[in-house]
Structure formats: C-alpha cells, structure tokens
Amino acid sequence: xxxxxxxxxxxxxxxxxxxxxxxxxxxxxxxxxxxxxxxxxxxxxxxxxxxxxxxxxxxxxxxxxxxxxxxxxxxxxxxxxxxxxxxxxxxxxxxxxxxxxxxxxxxxxxxxxxxxxxxxxxxxxxxxxxxxxxxxxxxxxxxxxxxxxxxxxxxxxxxxxxxxxxxxxxxxxxxxxxxxxxxxxxxxxxxxxxxxxxxxxxxxxxxxxxxxxxxxxxxxxxxxxxxxxxxxxxxxxxxxxxxxxxxxxxxxxxxxxxxxxxxxxxxxxxxxxxxxxxxxxxxxxxxxxxxxxxxxxxxxx
Amino acid sequence: xxxxxxxxxxxxxxxxxxxxxxxxxxxxxxxxxxxxxxxxxxxxxxxxxxxxxxxxxxxxxxxxxxxxxxxxxxxxxxxxxxxxxxxxxxxxxxxxxxxxxxxxxxxxxxxxxxxxxxxxxxxxxxxxxxxxxxxxxxxxxxxxxxxxxxxxxxxxxxxxxxxxxxxxxxxxxxxxxxxxxxxxxxxxxxxxxxxxxxxxxxxxxxxxxxxxxxxxxxxxxxxxxxxxxxxxxxxxxxxxxxxxxxxxxxxxxxxxxxxxxxxxxxxxxxxxxxxxxxxxxxxxxxxxxxxxxxxxxxxxxxxxxxxxxxxxxxxxxxxxxxxxxxxxxxxxxxxxxxxxxxxxxxxxxxxxxxxxxxxxxxxxxxxxxxxxxxxxxxxxxxxxxxxxxxx
Numbered sequence: 046x047x048x049x050x051x052x053x054x055x056x057x058x059x060x061x062x063x064x065x066x067x068x069x070x071x072x073x074x075x076x077x078x079x080x081x082x083x084x085x086x087x088x089x090x091x092x093x094x095x096x097x098x099x100x101x102x103x104x105x106x107x108x109x110x111x112x113x114x115x116x117x118x119x120x121x122x123x124x125x126x127x128x129x130x131x132x133x134x135x136x137x138x139x140x141x142x143x144x145x146x147x148x149x150x151x152x153x154x155x156x157x158x159x160x161x162x163x164x165x166x167x168x169x170x171x172x173x174x175x176x177x178x179x180x181x182x183x184x185x186x187x188x189x190x191x192x193x194x195x196x197x198x199x200x201x202x203x204x205x206x207x208x209x210x211x212x213x214x215x216x217x218x219x220x221x222x223x224x225x226x227x228x229x230x231x232x233x234x235x236x237x238x239x240x241x242x243x244x245x246x247x248x249x250x251x252x253x254x255x256x257x258x259x260x261x262x263x264x265x266x267x268x269x270x271x272x273x274x275x276x277x278x279x280x281x282x283x284x285x286x287x288x289x290x291x292x293x294x295x296x297x298x299x300x301x302x303x304x305x306x307x308x309x310x311x312x313x314x315x316x317x318x319x320x321x322x323x324x325x326x327x328x329x330x331x332x333x334x335x336x337x338x339x340x341x342x343x344x345x346x
Numbered sequence: 347x348x349x350x351x352x353x354x355x356x357x358x359x360x361x362x363x364x365x366x367x368x369x370x371x372x373x374x375x376x377x378x379x380x381x382x383x384x385x386x387x388x389x390x391x392x393x394x395x396x397x398x399x400x401x402x403x404x405x406x407x408x409x410x411x412x413x414x415x416x417x418x419x420x421x422x423x424x425x426x427x428x429x430x431x432x433x434x435x436x437x438x439x440x441x442x443x444x445x446x447x448x449x450x451x452x453x454x455x456x457x458x459x460x461x462x463x464x465x466x467x468x469x470x471x472x473x474x475x476x477x478x479x480x481x482x483x484x485x486x487x488x489x490x491x492x493x494x495x496x497x498x499x500x501x502x503x504x505x506x507x508x509x510x511x512x513x514x515x516x517x518x519x520x521x522x523x524x525x526x527x528x529x530x531x532x533x534x535x536x537x538x539x540x541x542x543x544x545x546x547x548x549x550x551x552x553x554x555x556x557x558x559x560x561x562x563x564x565x566x567x568x569x570x571x572x573x574x575x576x577x578x579x580x581x582x583x584x585x586x587x588x589x590x591x592x593x594x595x596x597x598x599x600x601x602x603x604x605x606x607x608x609x610x611x612x613x614x615x616x617x618x619x620x621x622x623x624x625x626x627x628x629x630x631x632x633x634x635x636x637x638x639x640x641x642x643x644x645x646x647x648x649x650x651x652x653x654x655x656x657x658x659x660x661x662x663x664x665x666x667x668x669x670x671x672x673x674x675x676x677x678x679x680x681x682x683x684x685x686x687x688x689x690x691x692x693x694x695x696x697x698x699x700x701x702x703x704x705x706x707x708x709x710x711x712x713x714x715x716x717x718x719x720x721x722x723x724x725x726x727x728x729x730x731x732x733x734x735x736x737x
Contacts, residue, residue: 078493118680128684131432131493132634136679139627143672150667151384269497276491312509319498319505326495327488 049301050181054189055255057293059084059247061192063271064278064285065199066243070236071275072203074216074338077237078134079119080244081268082141083112087248089145092259093152094249095161101253104161105188108249109242115141116241120234127342138268146261153259163257164188164250188250195243200282212236216336219343229343244268270322277325280334288325295321366635366642368688369681377674381666391664398663399656407541411613413651417550418605419629420647421557422478422598424638428561429594430574435481435496437626438503439474439602440609445507446473447607448525448617449515451532462532466607467549474603475596477503482595486588492595500626511617525617534612546608551644553601558640560597570594572723579720583727602626624672628654631675634682650675 063080070077087108094104119137122128153159164186172183182193203209211232215222219229251267252259270292277291278284295318302314378388399405419436426433447470454462481499484490510516512523534545561567573580573590580587606622614621632650636642657668681687 076493078497122680122684122687126684126686128680128686131434132630132683133680135434135627135630136676136683138676139631139672139679140676142624143669143674143676146669147384147667147673150669266497266501269494273494273498276494310509310513312505312512315505315508316502319501323484323490323495323498326490327484329489 047177047180049297050177052300053290053293053297054181054185056296057289058185058189058192058254059250059267060271060274060289060293061286062188062195062247062250063244063268064274064289065192065195065282066247067240067271068199068203068275068278068280068282068285069212070233070240071272071339072216072280072336073212073233073236074219074336074341074343075120075123075233075237076130076134076340077119077240078131078269078272079115079137079141080134080240080271081264081266082134082138083115083241083244084248084251084264084268084271085138085141085145085262086115087112087245088252088263089149089248089259090245091249091253092159092161092257093148095163095253096153096159099162101162101164101249102187104253105246105249109245112241112245112248113238116238116244119241120237123342124230124233124237127344130340130342142262145259149259149261159259160257161253164254186250186254188246188254191246196282196286199285203282213336216338219338223343223345229345233343244271247271266319270318273322273326276335277322277329279329280336284334291325292318292321365685366637366646366682369678369685370635373674373677373681376677377670380673381670384666384670386664386666391660391666394660394663395653395656398659399652403538404541405656407538407543408655409648409651410547411542411544411651412655413647414544414546414550415605415609415613415625416629416632416647416650416654417643418553418601418608419625420632420636420643421553421629422602422605423630423633424636424643425557425560425570425594425601426478426598427633427638428567428574429570429591430577431482431485431591431595431598432493433478433481433496433595433598434493434630435478435499435599435626436602436629437622438496438500439477439599440606440622440626441500441503441507442477443470443474443603443606444610444614444617444621445510445515445606446470446603448528448610451528451607451611452515452526453529454532455529457531459531462529463534466528466532466611467604470607470610471600471604474606475600477603478599479592479596482592486592504620504622507617507621508619511619515617517616523619527616528611532611533615534608536612542613544608544612546612549604549608553604554640554644557643561640566590566593569727572720572727576720579724583724585727602629628675631679634679637682 063084067077067080090111091101091104091108094107095101098104115137119133122133123130166184166186169183173179175183211222211227215227215229215232223229248264252263274288274292275285277288278286299314299317303311374392378392381388381391399409419440422436422439423433447466450466450469454465477499481492481495484495485492508523511525515525517524517526537543537545537547561571569580569585569590572583573585573587577587580590609625610617610621628650632643632646635646635649636644653671653674657671660666661668
C-alpha cells in the first residue's frame with residue numbers, strides 16, 4: 046500500500062507542477078498544448094545541467110531557462126502574431142522532439158544511458174515519522190515539496206489577489222480588460238512564460254528526479270495529460286489538484302497492476318492513464334468555468 | 347471594376363502560392379544556422395539532403411514511396427481542418443488502419459490479388475474511419491475536446507498495436523514482437539525494381555483527386571467548408587454541424603487508415619513496435635506547407651518525402667543527426683501559421699505606428715469582405731437546400 050502511494054505521488058508531482066503552472070495561461074485565454082514539448086525540453090536540459098555541473102538544482106534552473114525561451118517563441122507566435130494556438134503547440138512539440146533528440150545525441154551518447162546526479166530526498170523531521178503518510182508525503186525531494194506549496198500558492202493567487210482576478214478577467218473578456226487599462230498581451234505573455242517555467246521544472250523532475258537519465262520521448266503524453274487535467278479540473282486550482290490526483294492514481298495503478306500477475310495484458314494497463322483522461326473529459330459535460338475567449342487571439346482595437 | 351477584381355484574384359493566388367516557398371527559404375536559412383551552431387557543416391548537410399536522392403532512380407523511388415504515406419496522413423489532417431476540427435490523431439488512425447489491413451493481409455491464403463488487395467484497403471480504411479469518428483462522437487455527445495481525445499487515442503492505438511504483436515498477432519517463428527509477414531497476394535505490386543515505390547501511388551493520387559472533388563465539387567464538401575469557416579453561418583443556413591463534422595472526421599480517419607494499411611503491408615511488410623513513428627505529425631507539416639490545397643499537398647509531400655528519405659543518409663555522410671528534420675518541420679509549421687510575422691513588418695511597426703494602423707485597417711477591410719462573402723455563401727446555401735426540399 047505504501048509503495049503504491051509513493052508511486053502515485055511520484056506521478057502526481059510533475060502533473061501538479063505542470064498543470065497548476067499552465068492554469069493561469071489557460072485562464073488568460075491561451076491554449077497551450079506545447080506543454081508536452083516544454084516538458085521534454087526541460088527533461089533534457091535538467092539532465093544536461095546536472096551532467097555538466099553535477100548539481101540537479103542547477104540542472105533544474107537550466108531546464109526552466111530553456112523552457113522560458115521555448116515559451117517566449119510560443120507566446121510571440123500566439124499573442125503577437127496571433128497564430129492558431131493549437132497548431133503552434135504542435136509546432137513547439139515537433140521542434141522540441143527534434144531539438145532534444147539531436148542534443149541528446151550530440152552531448153550524451155545514444156549508445157549508453159548517462160546517469161546523472163538526481164534530486165535527493167530530504168525528510169522533514171518529526172512529520173516523516175507519521176505512519177504511512179509520513180514516508181509518502183514528508184520524505185520527498187525539493188520539487189515535490191514545492192508542488193505541495195504550489196497548490197496553496199496557486200489557490201491563493203487565483204482567488205484572493207488582484208492579479209488572479211485580472212488573469213481570470215482577461216480570459217473572459219479581453220476587450221473590456223483593455224479598456225480598464227489591463228495590458229492583455231503582457232498578461233498573456235507572462236502567464237505563458239510562467240507556465241513554461243513550471244513545465245520545465247516538471248520535465249526536470251521526471252528526468253533527473255525519477256530516472257536520473259534522459260531518454261528520447263520520455264514524456265509520452267504527460268504534457269497533454271497535464272493540459273487535460275486543467276480542463277477536467279474545470280479551470281480552478283482545487284479542481285486541477287483533484288484531477289491531477291485522479292490521473293496520478295491511474296498512472297500509479299498502471300505500474301502496480303503491471304507488476305501483479307493479472308489476467309489482463311500488461312499493455313492494457315499501459316493504456317489506462319490515456320483512457321482515464323478521455324473518460325474524464327467526457328464526464329465533464331458542463332464546463333461553466335472555462336474562459337469565454339479560450340483560444341481566441343486578442344486584436345487590440 | 348471587373349478587371350481589377352480579376353487582377354486582385356491573380357495577385358491573391360500568387361501571394362498564396364509564393365508564401366510557402368518563402369517560408370521554406372527562411373526555414374532553410376534558420377536551419378543552416380542551427381546546424382552550424384551544433385557544430386556541423388550546413389552546406390554539406392544540405393547537399394546530401396537535397397541532391398543525393400534526386401540523382402538516382404533509387405533515391406526517387408524511396409522519395410515517392412515516403413510521399414505516398416505522407417499524402418494520406420496530410421489529407422487526414424486537411425479534411426478535418428476544412429470542417430473546423432483539429433485532427434491530431436493521424437498516428438492512431440494509421441495504427442488502427444495498419445492493424446486491420448494486416449489482419450486481412452496475413453489471413454485468407456489463396457485469395458487472388460485482385461480481391462485480396464482491395465479487401466486489405468477496405469479493412470484499413472473502414473477501421474481508420476471508425477477510429478476517427480469516435481473522437482467526433484465524443485465531442486458531439488460529451489463535449490470532449492477533439493484535440494485532447496485524438497492525442498490520447500494515438501497512445502492508446504500504439505499500445506494496442508504493441509499488445510497485438512506481442513500477443514495474439516505475434517509471429518510464432520520470431521523472438522521479436524512483430525506480426526507475421528503480409529501474404530504476397532495482399533501486397534500492392536512494386537513499380538520500380540530495387541526500390542519500395544509501389545502501386546499505392548495511384549491510390550494516393552486518387553485520394554488527392556477525391557479530396558479535390560469532395561471539397562470543391564460536391565454539396566457535402568461545400569457544407570463542410572461553410573461549417574469550418576463559420577459554424578454560426580452554417581447553423582443559420584440550416585446545416586447539421588455535428589453530422590457534418592462527424593462525416594468529415596470519418597473521412598479523415600479513413601484516409602489515415604487507408605494510408606496505414608498501405609504503409610504496413612507494402613513498406614513495413616509486418617507490424618513492428620512503433621512502426622508509425624512520427625508519420626502522423628509529418629503529415630501535419632505536409633498539410634500546412636501545402637496550404638491544405640490538393641495540389642499543394644501533392645507537391646509538399648514529395649518535398650518532405652525527399653527530406654525524410656534522405657535524413658538517414660545525411661546522418662551517415664554529414665554526421666548531422668537525422669532528427670534535425672523534425673526541427674525543420676516545426677519551424678516550417680510555425681512560419682506558415684505565423685505568416686503575419688512578415689505581413690506585420692515588425693521593424694516597420696517599431697519605426698512608425700502609422701503603417702501598423704494601415705495594416706490593421708486593411709485587415710479589417712478583409713474581414714468585412716470575408717464576412718460578406720460568408721453571408722452570401724449562406725444565402726446561396728439556404729436557397730440550395732430550399733430548392734432541394736422542393737424537389
């Protein structure tokens with residue numbers, strides 16, 4: 046049981062980082078499916094940074110920086126140039142695929158897997174002595190603790206601050222926001238960059254934190270799942286948290302069931318997270334909280 | 347008046363035709379810098395990439411063989427796009443079509459080719475169509491975004507295929523996870539000795555013709571385009587948007603499924619792990635470079651066929667990783683959908699605000715014109731449906 050919970054949390058951390066990060070940009074009215082590519086880039090640069098400097102933390106910083114660059118490209122094309130956001134997301138994913146494979150072959154040999162220093166878990170004294178939960182929750186790495194804090198932080202910024210209100214308003218009616226003096230483009234830029242930073246951290250957590258290595262295409266759809274978690278979570282911080290946990294349970298279950306000798310083939314368990322995502326999207330019929338101007342570029346009049 | 351209109355139209359088509367070439371040029375220059383940054387010689391890489399294949403019959407054969415698969419994959423994206431849906435599920439549809447085609451191709455020993463081959467194609471096409479239609483049904487029934495569901499279906503189809511070839515469809519004679527080879531009677535004949543260019547090229551050409559006729563010479567295609575351009579206008583004209591999109595998605599999936607069946611039986615001969623690779627998204631790049639037009643898709647599929655079939659040679663001879671082709675694809679897609687990057691004239695924008703306002707104004711003018719045109723379209727359509735019901 047404990048083992049299962051540990052694996053669920055391992056799955057949940059990158060999802061939480063990524064979808065809580067992207068929640069703001071989604072609320073501001075941009076659809077970013079380039080998350081997959083951002084996470085992949087973050088995963089590579091996290092490993093590269095740790096490989097060069099020996100420190101996974103500097104690796105994570107480099108990962109986040111690389112994703113800032115990628116998000117800047119995305120933001121420029123979708124906000125300034127007003128290109129189709131979904132197709133631009135695909136372009137970012139394609140670019141990230143090509144970039145990571147190429148750089149991986151140049152810097153890290155493709156013949157053997159290069160292991161780098163990963164995040165070390167830092168137990169929190171006393172709290173980690175609580176039976177069952179203690180070991181699961183309070184014997185984690187720094188990004189994982191950060192993810193816990195992020196849940197509260199996101200909720201706070203989203204619903205209690207002026208900034209959160211502005212972000213929500215921009216997704217609802219950008220023209221009105223413009224008239225009252227909110228800079229729509231700047232807000233969308235900054236939320237996209239913030240989402241990119243979080244996706245980069247999530248990617249670094251997956252590569253340096255979990256496997257201590259990079260492999261081509263290692264994100265395998267988790268960026269899309271993070272995006273789906275925002276939709277399924279009805280665009281609210283707590284909803285996103287809940288849906289991330291549901292997806293994480295699905296993924297944890299997948300590994301658990303793979304290990305057990307079930308009559309159903311191993312490959313069907315591999316499909317489980319994707320099926321859960323589809324079912325979850327279908328179950329959520331009323332998306333009352335989705336921003337009205339989602340995916341629509343704003344033309345300053 | 348008429349003369350200017352005509353001139354305008356000619357200018358517009360020219361503009362539409364030259365832009366992809368322009369984007370291509372920019373992408374090539376950008377890529378050269380990136381290859382240089384990676385520490386390789388871009389000119390050498392380009393020389394291998396673009397000239398090694400067109401010098402030999404073998405190179406041409408491989409290029410065209412690659413182009414066949416790309417055409418189906420691109421059509422799958424374009425057809426859905428025309429009806430206003432974004433089909434990111436070409437990979438999954440290719441997998442399912444390949445599986446179904448392969449099931450028929452490995453069984454029914456003794457059937458004559460003239461029956462066996464069409465059976466393979468039909469099986470692939472229908473399965474792909476069904477798989478594509480599911481995404482549309484989920485959208486219509488439950489409001490699930492087709493962008494996410496088609497993406498998820500890609501992974502599901504991939505794992506399903508891996509399950510089949512390591513279980514029920516596994517070739518018992520092999521240790522690897524792969525299916526049995528397609529029976530010779532089920533495989534389309536090769537056209538050029540020593541290469542993998544096959545008779546599927548005629549089917550691909552037929553598919554492009556089908557796309558052209560469907561979109562520009564049938565009522566259904568016209569309705570799809572209206573729905574894609576402006577669903578509200580479609581609704582106003584009394585069109586059933588959901589049915590229309592469902593049909594478009596089924597045709598799109600059918601195209602990819604057909605392509606999958608052909609690719610699996612002729613090129614790969616057997617199903618292996620991850621046999622589709624990036625084919626689904628390569629098709630997206632082809633569709634965008636071709637501007638979703640039938641002739642554009644034909645030309646850009648040959649171009650990307652050349653690129654993809656020579657990428658490995660480039661890695662061998664110029665040492666540049668073949669994966670830079672993906673980078674190139676991504677840049678091309680970005681430049682094509684972001685064509686305003688050049689129209690806006692960013693430098694000019696910084697220089698003077700006046701010009702910017704002018705371009706905004708012309709945009710507005712264009713938008714009004716478009717709106718008027720859709721309005722006229724809707725009226726014409728309404729009359730057409732009225733006429734139909736009277737008859």
